[in-house]
Amino acid sequence: MSQSDTITVDGNEAVALVAHKINEVIAIYPITPSSPMGEFSDLYSSKGQKNIFGSVPEVFELQSEGGASGTVHGALQAGSLTTTFTASQGLLLMIPNMYKIAGELSATVFHVAARSLAAQGLSIFGDHQDVMGVRQTGFALLASNSVQEAHDFALISQAATLRSRIPFLHFFDGFRTSHEVSRIEKLSDDVLKKMIDTGLVAAHRRRGLSPDHPVLRGTAQNPDVYFQGRESVNRYYQALPEILQGEMDRFSTLTGRSYHLFDYVGAADAERVIVLMGSGAEAVEESVNYLIERGESVGLIKVRLALPFDSEAFIAALPASVQAIGVLDRTKEPGSVGEPLYHDVVSVLFERGESLPFKMPRIVGGRYGLSSKEFTPTMIFAIYEELSKTSPKNHFTIGIDDDVTFTSLEYDHDLILENKDQFQAIFYGLGSDGTVGANKNTIKIIGTETDHYAQGYFVYDSKKSGSMTTSHLRFGTKPIRSSYLIQKADFVAVHQSVFLEKLDLLEIAKEGGIFLLNTPYPKEEVWRRLPRVTQERIIEKKLKFYAIDAYKVAHASNMGRRINTVMQTCFFAISGILSKEEAMAKIKGSIQKTYGSKGDVIVQMNYAAVDATLENLYEIDVPASADSLFELQATLKGDMSEFTREVIGKITAFKGDTLRVSQIPDDGTWPTGTTQYEKRNIAQEVPVWDADTCIQCNKCVSACPHSVIRSSVFDISFLKNAPAGFSAKGAKGKNFGENEVFNISVAIEDCTGCALCVEVCPAKNKSQTNLKAINMVPQMALREAGIAQWDFFLSLPKMDRGSLDPSNLKESQFLEPLFEFSGACPGCGETPYVKLASQLFGDRMVIANATGCSSIYGGNLPTTPWKKNDEGRGPAWSNSLFEDNAEFGLGFRLSIDAQNDRARGVLETLKPHLDGALVEEILSADQHEESQINAQRDRVEKLKYSLKTLDKEDAKTLLELADYLVKKSVWIMGGDGWAYDIGYGGLDHVLASGKNVNILVLDTQVYSNTGGQQSKATMTGAVAKFAAGGKVGVPKDLAAMAIAYENVYVAKVAMGANDTATIKAFVEAERYEGPSIIIAYSHCVAHGYDLKYGFDQQRRAVDSGLWPIFRFNPDKIKEGENPMTLDYKGPKIDVKDFMYRETRFKMVEKMNALSAGTFLQTAAHTAESLYARYQNLHAYYEPSSKEA
């Protein structure tokens, strides 16, 4: 392959490059892992890039995948070439329109990055469950197995759909292909034009609805004709395989790359054949070649066109020598005889029966690779081995240990396919250190500028803060088919030495390989700072060991904490992939390419880092024996359950793949309160409290996104057991006695180091105003004492909740948070609200959580931040889907109410047998205040005690139900993508229901979890994905829409602007016996500034008038008061003073100053009109004016 027409891209980009060129309308909605296809398309169109027809495709984001598919349907019906990109649940939401599109024989291609479906748990990773879930719609299913194929098939499918009129679902494996960076041959516009028949495009357009040649579609049909109509399309499906093969053949003539409906690879006389589709086929091909070299007669059929399944082509592709077929499905259909591909193969062979050109082979089906589970050569060898048996196991699984129903095949865990043609390198980095970006760059340099093939694949852990990234890079002179992670590495780079404290990262190194470490220690100290196992690995594997203090170099080069360029330079300097001179020239070339558009200062800064790197990289002399005193630390610490230690502990140690089926909860139920054992120690600096400066306001406690800052007031006598350094000061406030002291403690091992607490602290040191009452200091030196102080703090008696006023900021922050140490980003703007709710109502909360950031930091395995209090009560939490969360939560309410009704009914029945006064008290109890709820809880305990001794069936029933007599607080939480867009229909319905639910909208004004796509909450002028030039429209006023119901409690809050109003809103909303909605301003990494200033920016958002804060409390109407409380005084500062402190707004000025000016004007107008709107509402509801 010549370098000129090669590109190094991932699967998503490979598809978007083609799809954007051959479509006119692109309707999109973000969903992992397909979002980048939409993002690339939006970017191309925002830059004015044209399709092959000479127009710029219209890229439009909808409110959901359901909406996107509806728009696709409409655009097709109106005659445009139209596409969409999706995955997983998104594809499922498209099903209704897919039936319509197929039923109307509309030519389109849906490009799908195939992903697991949410069942016992959600997974963002790859398998074919989503694709197999739409088999019935009438779409043709075409599978790509690699990045090159995804690029090619994006075109071939479009050509075939136009000719056949059957819509295509073109799919490739989520992450494995969608996110694998690979060197591929780029399709030229010339090839694209030759493949897309303009006559067919014109025919497609002519079929579009037009008043110039009107027709009717979408009729309602009756029993007389519907059936015939359904059968009328058969001939199109019959013709499709030949049409597709024809397009593949034309493609082959144009590009030299040849594809067939089924491609056979392997020995001509193969007896054992595996049939599968997707990226796994690449690993099987690699394994087949390996086995054939060793004399085995094995083969593989790569299924391209999975539906309609062409029997003749399939049988023709099989070698006549075949004796056993293993059909592998990357999906799961519980209860089915087998999975779809297996069914098809069995049906085809048995239907042909006697007329087969070979003896009926043994056919078995198996499942592999669900949720991107590794699928490696040793597993493939095991399948071929199984196929050689006379009675191979059917319906097997491979890659897991099923010790419950024993489906799994055994395989040799130690067997690794040696691939001498490849150089394999693995890099362990921190999410924010630029490691992945640097490696993507390296792949591009080698893939684009040398004759090597290159592959890059990136694995992320599930935290949003301090997450470990693992980059798997392969280079070779032959095409790389290894569609699995690196198993033995020639080069291991550890970009954060702290990883070595807990993980044996050199196990993967090949003997004689290279080990590169970024370490803060000087050369002479590096060796002795390593854990013993690391030293042993280096010695036993004879590794060449290099080290650098990359942070020092990066800092000196003005790069801050981004070590990407430094570590990339190290890799090239010592890996030997290229000569040092060539490598340095290419790195600099790549820097110019990457950063040229960002200004010369950035280019020069990176050049300087390259030069400085070479001066600071050194080889470490390896002693003959290990002498380290450090052993690896456990990944979980503390007193925990066996399940937590054995199961969760394995996952945190990156050994989750070794867990057996029996160890995994079968219905997706996991324990809460497990983040407390992780002790991740990810913060370089942590806050330390200064008792003398502190004014005891508790603002730092309320702002802390990770609940690591806690405060308490307790009797001074407890101090006698305090560890060294634990300080306390006489408690301020009229509620506290003379002997009571105040303390703020910090869980320094759980802190992420965001420094938000320091910024919100209002107290300055009187002698040194750059210090506050809480200040950041390096963590390492504090660790030992800090742990002892934290443990002591936890041992202090909890404050009496009954004595605290929850609507007072300071007092509310003495309440124990039942949400702690989440995996949210450092400085997260959402979690302070979530934590507050848990403090106020945690012991009675049931939470429905929409998919998004909050479901990930709240419920992504391995650990969860939701926890129980000392009485064993705490939030019960679940995530259903993205779109249905309001309805899901409403279901909680209806169910709890039903249980409560039942309990009350049974209680009434049993009244004569119980303490009548107690029963009456229970039935008539007011449960608005926490003290009232506690009293009810006591009464119910008394009741339960009595019930235990009552020998009646109803008593047993009531014993089960009695806890429902105590108020339960239903909370429905999610982001703006859910509340404003995909879930709005349901949210609106729940608001209208009158039911007592509390809705918390964590409003970041973008789809944060999927990478910052615009939502209807996005502010004017903000750059977001799908709004690459800045959002043009005005954000939706969700609060005003909710107020329109008049019986909904509505609050718009910003904790950083007014924490008192925020807390009041939470308390009032929960107390209100009807639907409540709190829309909470949540700063976010997607806003582009240092989040330690998050609360300051919240204040500016409010002061600018762009985030009005107010509370609308319908209870007040009943009391003859004004329900509307404005918590701000209108626009006080220029919108620019808020907006231009954030990159999302500021970058528009650098992109298009004219637009930037218009955006500022629109924003200023919005600020004024919002204030007028809410002032008018206030005036309207003023009791005197109503009377008048």
Added chain:
Amino acid sequence: MDFTTTFLGLNLKNPLIASASPLTSSVESIRRLEDNGIAAVIMHSLFEEEINHEIHQIDHFLHINSDSNAEGTSYLPSEVDFENLQADNYLEEIRRIKASVSLPLIASLNGISAGGWISYAKRLQEAGADALELNITYIPTSMEMEGYRVEQMYIDTVAQVAERIDIPLNVKMNAYFSNPANMAKRFVEAGAKGLTLFDNPTRVEVDLDLLSPLQRANITTSYNLSETLRWCAILYGRLSCSLCANTGIHSGEDVLKAIMSGADTTALASVLLTKGEGEIKQILSDMEEWMEKHEYESISQMKGSISLAHTDNPSVYERNSYMYALQHYRR
């Protein structure tokens, strides 16, 4: 009345120049200045430090959280096209202003690095600026940094820029050198064709509620004119460069005082910000009235007439006659 004068080799219809301020930031506001009679305009400053900071900031925040999470591999679209990353709009604005007004346009550059100065200076020249003003403000906080090194840094910067541009270069000096006259001489030797006396640094204040220092724009009054008058008077006739009086020009009388002290032109900012562009006409008419009353015919006639070299009382400029001045005030 002949108000004409020259500055940086440019012929001006009167000695009133609008100094760099928000009023000189757009075509519309510059046209208003022109309509009111201003003779030349110094465009609002391009701050090299600010531009670099913004570039770094955008680069940092576009990438810092990228590739750290499987779902959100980035949080802002980073591959967008930037049209205005390196002050491209400022340059475009110069082109537009040049096309729509006829008065001389002086670009203004506020920077710190020699490299940055040179590249921006060249681009400003290419964009059509008639002259360039450099505003070098370096506040050394290191006690090890000796005065001569600070001075040399200023001189080197001026020399490097002057060498690489063809349009005349004006240096906006500050008044805090040990010997401003020597610095003025060295600036001219380094290539400056004009000197503005003096830069008006921002004001430091303290917010007692926040316990924080604050930076504020320094709005002047005629009272602030003193040092400008002194050094115009001292330098007049001794350097082959133009002098522009800055800081405290608020009235026609102020202009006349500055010209008589030795300035070729005067630069106005605070007065225009506080009273509006209309004040230009008032100043010109006040000047005319005074000159007519005192039978002056032209600006050139009075230029330097009370400078150090031409005054009957040079000791005012030379000595710190504080006691005398104070007594005089008390009387």
